Amino acid sequence: MKAPQAASPHPTWAYAGKDIVGTGLGSSRLWFTVARGIVTEVYYPRIDIPQIRDLGFIIADDQGFWVELSRLGCYEVSLPAPGVPAVTIIHRHPRFTFTLQICPSQQRDTLLLRYRLEGDKNLRPYALLAARLGGDAENNRAFVGKHNGRTTLWAEQGPFGLALVAANETGASDAWGRCSAGCLEASDGWQDFNRNGRMTWQHDSAGPGAVCLLGELPAHQTTLALGLGTSKESAATLAVASLMEDFSTTWDKQCRAWKEWMKGCQFPDLPAPLREILALSGMVLKTHQDRTYAGATVASLAIPWGESSQSRGGYHLVWCRDLVETAGAMVAMGALEDARDVLRYLIATQQEDGHWLQNQWLGGTPFWQGIQLDEAAFPVLLASALREQGALDGIPITDMVRRALTFIAREGPATGQDRWEEDPGVNTFTVAIAIAALVEGSTFLDGEARQFALLLADNWNARLDDWTVVTDTPLARRLGVSGYYIRTAPADVLVHDGAKSEHILIKNRAIDPDLPANEQIGTDFLQLVRYGLRQPDDPVIVDSLKVVDQLLKTETPNGPVWHRYNGDGYGEHNDGSAFDGSGRGRGWPLLSGERGHYALLAGEDPLPYLKSMAAMTGSAGLLPEQVWDWVAMPEHHLETGKPSGSAMPLVWAHAEFIKLCYSRATGYPVDRPVATWNRYQGRRPEISHTIWGPRYRPRRIEAGSQFTIALRAPARVHWGTNGWQHIQDIDTRDTGIGVHVVDLPLTELDAGESVQFTFYWPDRKEWEGRDYTMQII
Template sequence: MDEQSLTAGLTEVADHAPGKPGIPPTWSGGRKNAVGCSLGPSRLWFTLGRGIINEVYYPRVDLPQIRDLGFIVADGAGFWVEVKRLNAYTISQPEPGIPAYTLEHRHSRFTLTLRISPDAQRDVLLIECRLQGDKALRPFVLLAPRLGGTGYDNHAATAHYRGRRVLWAEQGPFGLALAAVDAHQHDAIQEASAGFVGSSDGWQDFNRNGSMRWRYQQAGPGNVALTGGLPRHSVLALGFASSRESAATVALSALPRDFGSPWQQQIDDWRNWHSDCGLRCALDLGLPNALHDELKISAMVLRTHQDQIFTGAMIASLSIPWGETRNKRGGYHLVWPRDLVESAGALLVLGADDKAREILRYLIATQLEDGHWYQNQWLGGKPFWQGTQLDEIAFPVLLAAELAARGALDGIEVGDMVCRALMFIAHNGPATDQDRWEENAGVNTFTLAICIAALVSGADFLDDPDRETALAIADFWNSRIESWTAVYNTALARQHGVNGYYIRTAPPKVIMDEEALSEQLPIKNRLQDPGLSAAEQISTDFLQLVRFGLRRADDPLVTDSVRVIDALLRVETPNGPAWYRYNGDGYGEHRDGSAFDGTGHGRPWPLLTGERGHYELLAGNDPLPYLGAMAAMTGLGGMLPEQVWDSEPVPKHRLYPGRATGSAMPLVWAHAEFIKLAYSRAAGHPVDRIDTVWRRYAGRRPKVDLAVWSPGAPVESMLLGESLCLCLPQPATIRFQIGNTGTTGTLHTTQAGLGMHRTTLPVEGLATGESIHFTIETDEVDGALQGNHRINIVSRALHG
């Protein structure tokens, strides 16, 4: 069939659509209006964006099966409009936090109203479609399958199944079907066609002909789409199963009842869920109504991101950042131990202890033999990225401690998990291969805070000598935070009138000398690295030290660091303040608004507004303005974005100051932070602060009398009067020479806790300026232990 025949204005009927295989497939954009699922046995999750249905997931929360389902309104005489491009719509819910949605698209000639709810008992999404206005107009549905999570190799067809017209598709072990009925329960799909995207799909038909002229019975394999004409009022059922016939069966079985029945069941089920959570008391939090509404929406977002098959697993976001530019799903449909525990903490304060327990069980099941977790993984535990982030090894220990403190472990045995996790931290810390932003190696204040808190809180689950070793390492690392991560009297400090500040990441070799500080640490996601030294890179990460009680909010170094990040990272948006992750960040749109493509320019994160609100609370200020700023940065449906735009408007890319960029939306972690800040404000302290950590440190810098040398922390200086403990991962013989006297000796390590072997060197009587030299001999070759080591004695007065 040639181009001329396609555009001749006549109806074209054929068995196979032309244009195989279609243009390269993409997903819908990352900015979602809303997300939802049923609380029944249904294994289906849905997203809304630009006023239509976007990705629908089945049978797991990480597996999208369509790109989108949208609508065209046309009169058959040349007038037509695709409602998502009209961009004149509202979205509403029966109550905040109930994922049953009404979308209303308005045009001078019509109003198209869509009500959307899942079927609680089936893997079916129901859509009530009602068109009002000009009687010459009708709606047409556009459906883009992405079965198996890809736009390649899909097969689409129009068919009659059991006497009903359906649109269906199939790829591998998955099938979908779209059926519809009118107000009288009659077949509602009238005209129908299958085509290849970009050449013979329904949108191209309207674009070329001004009406639906093509009738192709099947298309595939390739990037396919389906189109169907509808009456002015209909109910559509989009079903999923293991074949197209099975999908048609579940879709048709959902239709023989009034739409109001599943709609009301969705409302009742979610209303009861909120009631069972602590939100029934949320009015006691003293929040304005708008923030209380956002609290319920945030609770719903967390619950919606939980999987039905792998109980306890949650993904980072039901969105694909900048999805309209790519076919890959990206890293947000994965389980991240950090995001998972941050979400569990929010579920705990909501009163959903059972869900937090399931998260802990999932984490115990997916812990690796050596004690760590993968950087991220698919729901079933298969790794995706395999970097090592020490905070992600520490976070599950904190969850166990939080549940234990609430008396909510419910018989879960956590001792083995905790011991193996802390052993990994002790053997590999304090430097991490990656910080919490998946990037730099080195010593990071956020990671340190989480690890120290895990060592202290996890010690309660251990017996000596494991417990003693965990606490000794925690105290030592806490005492050295400033030595490892703070700088003083730099050009940046003088520029901002401060004595010093915490840096983003110290080089992996934890020696803060001039050479190390001038070393340029790479900044990822940049087309051209700005070439910042370690001393010039700053972040908001140090605020976690205050949040967990390792430092006071009014500590001079903390307040100086706050001054620096406010000067370099804070952005005043029309909706309130937000902060960049760090200076030089490249994860975000390019300056012209084009999508992130591996490089870009980082944008402010509402999540960090919440973290700053926690700091302000501890500084004695009301964090309500920070809650208000976060809520103001949400979209029409209350979803919190990962990032907001910080430059002049770019309408071409739908970018406006203080509003969502094309990054992930919603970001589950951001909603968890909003919930925790709301409850922290009422409690007067961070609700995720670990009591055992607070009681041990209470914001005070600990003064310890024991320096701990380990392969992960090969300290080159110790304070006058401290004892020196060598803590090694294997048995060893130590040969040493002490001070100016040149006294030599030999010691053998003894077994200590957490799989470590230790000995204490005789450094009593050494004066400032003297040193101790030692070598380590082991049965195994270990590069970190080889060579001659030297530790200098320094004055306590010089210690930062």
């Protein structure tokens, strides 16, 4: 009998705060997550395709008592060794103890679960599986049937199928009792228990739609195999074959594989608890790598606020920035082949104009459409870091570097979005990455291309404070500082200074607080110190830290944590309800890691920051995107100083923890770009050269300065002085990185004089149609 279907189902994802994540290290193409003590999203055959929402258990008798394990909330998670993702979970209830072990097969696309129910003899377990094949709930179909004589719970949709098989301890006999297929919110097994207090429905099929499967199991120890394949039959074949191997053997193979991988990581000296988090962090990075697209690493195997989200994206996407931050941690750990794979993947997904997509599915299909300048720069830094290790291994990178620098030179220093994927303008973190890319990238080039990349980097570094520092503002006077770096200066600051007081929209807020740019501050300027563009004791850096600590720092029982910027709206509401397009931003542990890197450069031991990050982890040591920094709300599972409902783990946060551990051992940031550090040594460069364009268009030039006009295409510059006197024409020359330049001989002009210019575009056979004037000061 087919199950009735809900008229308007609301399929969501599982809780984002994962207890643990894992995968095998063999040929299997399956990744699993665990949250609230049960299996949640499982991904196959790529790490960006979730196939189920969750696989949990109901414990019940025939007298109306029943409890769903994921709602019980009393469980412990343990691993056989730090960083080995073979999971034991013990759920405790006054009437029973339920022990669940979870382990992937090394060879097959199968996840194995072994449980043991102890306590009240009247209780029985029921497996409850919610399918989301292909990451979609619209067209799933569920079945209860037989495969080679074994009862099998099946689901299929398009090119995907799953099968859940249960067997006794030897794997020889079928362990299922009654089974049923149902549709979400109408005929699923949870609804059956909720309405009837016991299992009363037995439907043999359901769908299409959001489907769920329910199966009765024996009370004694039993093993289940969840197989995934290109059809329900192929999935069942894999599942049954996995049950032919003793669960303990599969478990031992998983442990041996991961322990062997860990041997290649030389961990620095740390207190034992931090060393365990470091090993776990290495496992998190390795787990989030794909196998079809070597080098592709997703941001997280979690969907933020998943229990209230129907998004198909989640964080199982590739962000270029997160990917390079992760690769930097791999380099620090000595996992150089993994880092090389990242570089190869990045080269393969670079866009024709030199940038990378805001984020993408593994094969390179875009998800969001924003443009972020730092994401065009980060891959250049990875190439440079590998070369410093002597580990490029023949990867051809010159073309990639040239195209990336072309994009940076043509589009910078402003960005379409900052690193938080929100506002356009001139952002200190973004420009720091771009400057470093220009310097590091120049070492792969020669001639005019190298010279112009360095000239541009020096100019941006020298003028960065002019664009992003404000003084004598009401906020500065209120906090007792002279000046500070603002979060982002509007792009108009490249044309006129008054732009710093313009309004910048703060996103993810129900009501925009309407703060001008010069009152919005963030932690992004710390990258200037980390990369050697400014000294840690630079007065503006020190004052900016004072502002940040007064406005963005929150003390929690587990240590201090910092917000991204004032007015941030990306996080739970104050009543504990999930982020729903608006909310209130919370503290980010990865920012504690960035602050720890600053402390290291300022001569302090960053150990307190590592300890704080470790204290903010989940029950098994995973680092979250955000921690709850408001009053505790147990009804929403929110504890002050512990993970919120945002993504956990956040791979970027684990990468930052790893890098801070190794940076502490070396005495300097392990990801600092060497050529950039050597060039600036923390000092703002003194320059006697002004570059006009392509986007920076100043109106004044100091007397005696050299002057270069930079354009995006070949042009004839038509120019004169002091009101179009002494008119001349000069053709631009190609720098080799997408910018065409001409030097105007203005060094003899005195203060008070001026220069006028316009352009003729030979390719288009037309004039610019606008005159420009520069005042000599």
